[in-house]
Amino acid sequence: MSKIELSMVVNGRAVTAWVEPHHMLLDVLRGELDLLGTKEGCGKGECGACTVLVDEEPLNACLFPALEAEGRRITTIEGLTIDGGELGPMQAAFVDQGGIQCGFCSPGMILNAHALLRKEPDPSDAEIRHALIGNLCRCTGYEQIIRSVREAARRARG
Amino acid sequence: MFEYHRPTNLQEARQLVLDNPGARFVHGGTDILVRLKSGATAPALVSLRSLLSGIEGTWVGAGTRVSDLWRSPLASSCPAIADACHDFASVQIRNAATVGGNLCNASPAADLAPPLLVHDATARILGAAGERSLPLADFFTGPGQTCLRPGEILLGVQLGSTGPSGFLKQMRVSMDIALVSAAVSLRMDDGRMRQVRVAAGAVAPVPLRLAGVEALLEGLPPSPALLARAQQEAAAEVRPIDDQRASASYRRRITGVFVRRLLERLTTGGEA
Numbered sequence: 039m040s041k042i043e044l045s046m047v048v049n050g051r052a053v054t055a056w057v058e059p060h061h062m063l064l065d066v067l068r069g070e071l072d073l074l075g076t077k078e079g080c081g082k083g084e085c086g087a088c089t090v091l092v093d094e095e096p097l098n099a100c101l102f103p104a105l106e107a108e109g110r111r112i113t114t115i116e117g118l119t120i121d122g123g124e125l126g127p128m129q130a131a132f133v134d135q136g137g138i139q140c141g142f143c144s145p146g147m148i149l150n151a152h153a154l155l156r157k158e159p160d161p162s163d164a165e166i167r168h169a170l171i172g173n174l175c176r177c178t179g180y181e182q183i184i185r186s187v188r189e190a191a192r193r194a195r196g
Numbered sequence: 197m198f199e200y201h202r203p204t205n206l207q208e209a210r211q212l213v214l215d216n217p218g219a220r221f222v223h224g225g226t227d228i229l230v231r232l233k234s235g236a237t238a239p240a241l242v243s244l245r246s247l248l249s250g251i252e253g254t255w256v257g258a259g260t261r262v263s264d265l266w267r268s269p270l271a272s273s274c275p276a277i278a279d280a281c282h283d284f285a286s287v288q289i290r291n292a293a294t295v296g297g298n299l300c301n302a303s304p305a306a307d308l309a310p311p312l313l314v315h316d317a318t319a320r321i322l323g324a325a326g327e328r329s330l331p332l333a334d335f336f337t338g339p340g341q342t343c344l345r346p347g348e349i350l351l352g353v354q355l356g357s358t359g360p361s362g363f364l365k366q367m368r369v370s371m372d373i374a375l376v377s378a379a380v381s382l383r384m385d386d387g388r389m390r391q392v393r394v395a396a397g398a399v400a401p402v403p404l405r406l407a408g409v410e411a412l413l414e415g416l417p418p419s420p421a422l423l424a425r426a427q428q429e430a431a432a433e434v435r436p437i438d439d440q441r442a443s444a445s446y447r448r449r450i451t452g453v454f455v456r457r458l459l460e461r462l463t464t465g466g467e468a
Contacts, residue, residue, distance in 0.1 A: 172286020
């Protein structure tokens with residue numbers, strides 16, 4: 039199939055990629071743009087390992103047609119790191135609160151939690167759990183993840 | 197592998213599907229893309245993104261995302277719809293999935309169907325002869341099947357009523373397809389139940405209005421004995437099957453329980 043040029047803004051930078059019509063955004067991020075932080079878990083929108091932000095909203099990149107990303111603003115986990123490599127606040131909270139074990143769910147989990155706090159700066163545990171329904175973790179049992187998000191929220195409120 | 201078209205108007209979209217046998221309309225793609233990744237094939241997808249309207253008053257355009265429906269003033273005046281959105285998959289899916297996609301995918305367990313049914317929704321369809329409307333209950337013709345002819349597009353649904361309502365969904369785990377879902381809408385008028393609407397999902401080949409339960413209750417005061425009869429009638433009226441999620445007998449039983457809980461919630465403000 040012939041490739042089509044796709045232009046979008048990824049982590050604040052304008053990028054162009056050549057994609058085939060059946061590609062999903064996940065294929066472009068990992069295959070064309072070398073952004074390996076976004077993971078493929080189930081490939082069918084259930085595990086959330088591929089969660090990215092499209093215009094600030096969490097979406098599964100494995101089910102997002104690449105061509106629909108034209109002109110959109112994409113944030114991957116790499117985009118949460120501050121210039122110079124310093125961890126962003128949600129990443130730092132996950133690290134120091136034990137919210138990361140194998141790390142495979144972490145990019146998606148952290149991005150989704152980051153988006154949650156932008157909408158709801160003081161979420162209850164129930165709201166955190168509801169927001170993270172689409173992000174599965176096989177390692178932690180979720181308690182440390184909830185704690186990480188709660189702590190990140192507390193720190194952001196100062 | 198498939199072609200992916202992004203037409204700029206609905207007629208162009210219809211023509212693309214009519215000219216490409218097997219081509220499918222897509223909006224959020226959360227059902228159809230999963231099927232295409234699991235072995236189903238289509239030569240092309242025709243995207244309806246930005247071609248279908250959102251919410252205007254009691255009109256819910258087929259392009260309305262579940263996340264936007266949940267946040268809408270309309271959902272706050274139709275609690276069954278808000279409840280269904282809350283229980284709908286995950287935030288990632290809600291940001292892609294649409295009302296139109298949920299209805300056109302026509303799973304018997306479609307979460308949005310029972311709430312829309314109890315709010316007297318009418319489906320509006322664009323076809324060769326222009327637009328036509330029909331009650332939403334008649335839109336579904338079988339599991340995964342609708343009355344849409346090739347090239348026809350569901351434009352959206354018009355709600356016939358707003359007001360007190362509720363929705364319950366039974367799942368094994370979060371993000372599960374409903375084992376059973378139920379919605380009820382009614383108004384209390386001088387101690388009597390009026391405009392009673394009851395619908396259930398995942399318990400028949402299509403989302404189902406429970407006309408027998410409605411007839412049993414209409415115009416009567418909500419006594420405990422009457423609600424117990426309604427529970428039995430609801431369980432008897434549905435036609436569930438055994439499958440990997442639940443047995444038919446369990447589904448029958450839970451239908452009755454859900455209908456009763458929703459009736460109690462809407463008539464007495466009881467726990468549900």
